[in-house]
Amino acid sequence: MEISQQFIEAIEAGDLQSVQSLIETLQLSSEPDAQYEIANMLVQAGYLxxxxxxxxxxxxLFPEEAQIKIDRAQVLMEIDEEDEALLLLTSIEEHEEEYxxxxxxxxxxxxxxxxxxxAEQKINxxxxxxxxxxLLIFAKAELLLETGKYLEAARLYENLKNETDEIAGIRLSERLAEVYSAGAAYEDAIPFYEESLIDHVTPDLLFGYAYAxxxxxxxxxxxRxxxxxxxxxxxxxxxHLLLxxxxxxxxxxxxAYQAILEGLSRDEYDKELYLFAGKMALKLGKVREAEQHLRQAIALDPEYMEATLTLVSYLHNEERDQDVIELIEIISQNQDDWSALYPFAAEAYAKEENFERAYDFYSLAYTDHKEDPLFMEKYVYFLLEEGKREEALEIGKQLVLLQPHEERWQDLIESLS
Known part of the structure; x- marks a missing residue:
């Protein structure tokens, strides 16, 4: 039996001891060309x-052979022996063909x-x-794609595609679809997805097409x-979510709701599916189901801000102030600084006549919501009802700046002054 066949059988059997024994035999008795072939076989099989x-x-045996240095350096990099690999590569001189x-x-x-x-300097x-x-042009295009220079990468890929459909085992139509999508040029990506799907159809390609x-x-x-x-x-x-x-x-x-429910039947631990299911249920007036979906999303991730905000907003609109307070108090206990929830908390506490707590949350909300006229309007009326005239005056002055055409704010300032 030829030694190459013996290597194949040992590799397929995962017999490392036999592989090692065969290497010793190979080095003693085989021609260099056969050794080189076996080396490549071992590397491709993962025996780095x-x-x-x-x-x-x-x-x-051949200390000056540049191709062996390059092949060995590439394997050394794979096994984290970069220093030795760099020494080999930098020993190859400019006049050599393999440079x-x-x-x-x-x-x-x-x-x-x-x-x-x-990297770009070496390719250039x-x-x-x-x-x-x-291959060098392709390598540069790959580097530009990785570094986010999508238009430059696309130009190089298109130049290559004018000469060939495939390079280094990569279909250039797929790469162009990918690079245009990555660069948000989705309409430009679509024809390349269509071309790629002529050759072969995979779920990833179809999903990329659908996303574009x-x-x-x-x-x-x-x-479709x-x-x-x-x-x-x-x-x-x-x-399921994109559908x-x-x-x-x-x-x-x-x-949309049925599609997301189908997704949940296959993956019951995806918080994004629950969130979107909640939103769709709200649009359909299925409020009980909506609340259940949103609470499940929060149960999966108590720090899921979007789901919490959606649920709090729904509860607020339903005037379920106690439920709003309960949710926000849990978040406050966890010391989460979610300022988007503070206006809801302030209103809920005010309606429940817990004015001290309402004042706390209005004060907390002020920093991030002082440019929001609707919040500032509620805040100023709350301050007036609580008899905090000096603070109400300051908020009124800011409302004049936010809504200069609203005469009521100027009147308010005059009355408070």
């Missing part, structure tokens, strides 16, 4: 340290470390040597694609 061991032996490849490997290293400027240096090399369509305001198209996602993968949880949101934008609130 064993592959590096073979490459290290080959480097000992641009070494620069690209250095760029990959810097990119992984978050040193994006250094390689491009100055091989200006039309597609939703953001572009094409809600009917988004609904999301239903296709559900057909392919009923447990693609993100699809409900798309139906809501089409003002089909009943369908």
């Amino acid at each position: 340290k064993e592959g590096e061991q073979v490459l290290e032996h080959l480097q000992f 641009p490849q070494a620069l690209l490997s250095l760029a990959d290293y810097y990119q992984m470390q978050g040193f994006y400027e250094s 240096q390689a491009l100055s040597i091989l200006p039309g090399e597609p 369509a939703f953001q572009a305001g094409q809600y009917d198209l988004s609904v 694609k999301l239903n296709e996602v559900k057909t392919l993968d009923p447990d693609y949880f993100s699809a 409900s949101q798309a139906y809501s934008m089409l003002e089909d609130h009943e369908q």
Whole structure:
């Protein structure tokens, strides 16, 4: 049996001891080309340290071979031996044919470390040597995508797509769909999603298409694609929320509610689903269900501000002041500084004739709501009822600035003065 077949069987069996024994045999008896082939096989199978061991032996045999240095350096980076990898890459000189490849490997290293400027510098240096090399252009586009330079990345991807449909195993139509979506150019992304789906259909691609369509305001198209996602993968949880949101934008609130309930039947621990279910139930007048959904969202995450604010707002509109107070007191006990809730608390306490506590919450709310005329109006009347004329005067002066055409505030200031 050939040694390569023996390696394949040992790898498939996960027999590390046999792999190690075969490496020793390989290094003693096999030709360098066979050793190089086995090294690549080991690396691709995830036996990185064993592959590096073979490459290290080959480097000992051929110390000046640049390609072996590059291959070994890439494996060393994978096993967190960056210092040795950098020494190998920087030992490759400019006159060598593999120098641009070494620069690209250095760029990959810097990119992984978050040193994006250094990475781009190395890629540009390689491009100055091989200006039309597609792999280098692709590497630069990938770097620009990662760093949020979407328009520049899209230009490079489109230039590449004019020459080929695929590079480095990546469909360029998919990359262009991704980069345009990432850059919020959703209408530009849609044709590339359509092209990508001609070649193969996956739930991720369909969802990306649906999301782009939703953001572009094409809600009917988004609904169709999301239903296709559900057909392919009923447990693609993100699809249920977006589908409900798309139906809501089409003002089909009943369908939106049913879509979110279906999502909850598959994932009962998603607080965002409960929140949106609560909102849809409120729109449909299903107030009991709405309150239940919102309370479930808060039970999953007591610090879920949006759900708490939605529930408090509903309770406030229903004049359930005791329930408002109960919720806000729980939050206050946890020392959560949620100023958006303070106006509700102030009004609830005032209605319950707990004026001292109402005053506390009006004072707390003032800092973040002093530019809100509606809040300031309620605040000034509360102060007047409590006989706090000097404070009411100061609030009245601010109301004049907020609503200069309202004569009542000027009259109030004059009467208080």
